[in-house]
Amino acid sequence: MTTLHVTNGRVLRPDHSVTESDVLIDQSTGTIERVAPPGRIDATAEETLDAAGGLVVPGLINAHGHAAMTLLRGYADDKALDAWLQEDIWPVEAELTAEDVRVGTELAAVEMIRTGTTGFADMYFEEPHVAGVVEASGLRALLGHGFVSVGKDEDDAREDMKTSVNFADQYDGLAGGRIATAVMPHSLTTVNEELLREAVERAREAEVPVHIHANETEDEVDPIVDERGVRPLDYAEDVGLLEDGDFLAHCVHVDDAEVERLADSDATAVHCPASNAKLASGIAPVADMLDAGITVGLGTDGAASNNDLDMFDEIRDAAMLGKLGADDAAAVPAGAAVRMATEGSAAALGFDSGRIEAGANADLAVVDLDAAHLTPAHDLVSHLAYAASGQDVRHTVCDGQVLMEEREIRTLDAAAIRERAQEQAEDLVARAE
Ligand SMILES: N[C@@H](CCSC[C@H]1O[C@@H](n2cnc3c(=O)[nH]cnc32)[C@H](O)[C@@H]1O)C(=O)O
Ligand SMILES: [Zn+2]
Numbered sequence: 001m002t003t004l005h006v007t008n009g010r011v012l013r014p015d016h017s018v019t020e021s022d023v024l025i026d027q028s029t030g031t032i033e034r035v036a037p038p039g040r041i042d043a044t045a046e047e048t049l050d051a052a053g054g055l056v057v058p059g060l061i062n063a064h065g066h067a068a069m070t071l072l073r074g075y076a077d078d079k080a081l082d083a084w085l086q087e088d089i090w091p092v093e094a095e096l097t098a099e100d101v102r103v104g105t106e107l108a109a110v111e112m113i114r115t116g117t118t119g120f121a122d123m124y125f126e127e128p129h130v131a132g133v134v135e136a137s138g139l140r141a142l143l144g145h146g147f148v149s150v151g152k153d154e155d156d157a158r159e160d161m162k163t164s165v166n167f168a169d170q171y172d173g174l175a176g177g178r179i180a181t182a183v184m185p186h187s188l189t190t191v192n193e194e195l196l197r198e199a200v201e202r203a204r205e206a207e208v209p210v211h212i213h214a215n216e217t218e219d220e221v222d223p224i225v226d227e228r229g230v231r232p233l234d235y236a237e238d239v240g241l242l243e244d245g246d247f248l249a250h251c252v253h254v255d256d257a258e259v260e261r262l263a264d265s266d267a268t269a270v271h272c273p274a275s276n277a278k279l280a281s282g283i284a285p286v287a288d289m290l291d292a293g294i295t296v297g298l299g300t301d302g303a304a305s306n307n308d309l310d311m312f313d314e315i316r317d318a319a320m321l322g323k324l325g326a327d328d329a330a331a332v333p334a335g336a337a338v339r340m341a342t343e344g345s346a347a348a349l350g351f352d353s354g355r356i357e358a359g360a361n362a363d364l365a366v367v368d369l370d371a372a373h374l375t376p377a378h379d380l381v382s383h384l385a386y387a388a389s390g391q392d393v394r395h396t397v398c399d400g401q402v403l404m405e406e407r408e409i410r411t412l413d414a415a416a417i418r419e420r421a422q423e424q425a426e427d428l429v430a431r432a433e
Pocket of ligand 2: 249
């Protein structure tokens with residue numbers, strides 16, 4: 001057994017107590033072996049990571065996004081979803097190459113590792129190239145090819161759906177089990193009923209879940225209600241969705257009956273507060289969803305609607321928007337927001353991560369507490385939610401491997417990737433003009 005010993009830090013435990021503890025990791029299985037008071041673990045580990053003055057937290061998990069959209073960060077802002085996608089984003093995405101996706105995803109990986117995110121979900125194009133970046137970066141991910149039928153002839157749309165199914169079937173479990181997959185129809189309104197049903201059926205055959213955007217804006221709800229006379233999540237269940245493992249991005253415009261339907265199902269929701277605020281999509285009823293017992297994860301969505309991938313921002317936004325939406329300062333307290341980004345997202349993606357405990361995946365980050373904005377230390381969970389940022393992360397570990405030590409990324413060449421991304425983004429936008 002090769003081991004990694006995280007020493008001298010404080011640890012955020014699953015019950016959100018904080019203890020002075022060391023963490024021993026079995027690198028051969030990528031899992032946490034022991035969490036114990038300092039001095040109790042034999043100091044014979046192959047590798048040690050100094051967490052003095054730091055808080056060891058579960059690696060954050062970004063449960064919904066489009067990683068390569070980092071190339072479109074700041075390209076088109078200040079518009080509502082529909083106009084933003086149709087007028088700005090889709091025309092550029094029509095020019096996207098595999099190389100754009102590779103470079104954009106590398107940039108995303110650098111940003112995620114830098115800010116303590118160890119796992120992410122990705123719905124995009126050219127997913128085999130995304131898988132290559134996951135492999136090289138050491139991150140954990142759930143990947144899928146997003147497909148739409150609107151604006152395509154029937155054959156092209158069916159091909160797009162098959163690409164999604166084939167990718168999910170072939171890449172599930174790769175990178176030593178760090179890659180999981182899902183079939184990913186884009187949304188309930190951008191994929192027609194026939195293809196949606198077929199995609200769900202094929203996902204079940206391949207034994208992979210389905211990930212989809214649902215109830216993001218009122219414009220996505222109204223056409224379904226008008227045409228079918230049912231709410232979107234009724235329709236979703238009718239086409240075979242909402243099974244165990246399925247996860248729905250957004251769920252902003254869900255009514256009480258839909259909240260109940262989701263709570264009665266084994267599906268989960270992924271809240272994307274910053275994207276919802278920026279596109280003025282609305283405020284998801286997160287407090288109600290949590291009260292109803294729905295598992296809620298947290299995601300940034302793409303970097304073009306956020307505009308960064310820092311999950312600490314997302315935790316804060318979830319708490320802030322949750323309070324505003326519920327008109328209750330006690331709604332979505334700090335601990336609940338932190339749980340969304342850790343346990344909630346882990347459950348949504350089916351990762352055995354999101355908690356620092358023996359047996360769990362060794363996916364963690366060490367937050368440096370030695371900073372003015374994190375002083376005094378009355379309540380470290382409060383700091384994680386309201387005062388810390390991704391820039392406070394000092395070390396990042398995924399699957400027992402050190403991805404970043406003392407703010408230096410080990411698995412990727414961050415400087416070269418940033419330079420390449422700048423060139424590639426300029427080139428992409430020029431091609432689209
Ligand atoms: N293969 C599909 C694309 C689906 S990938 C996922 C898509 O989601 C888009 N996207 C990004 N953010 C959002 C959002 O907030 N809501 C809906 N779609 C989004 C993104 O730009 C990308 O086109 C096609 O042929 O067009
Ligand atoms: Zn999205």
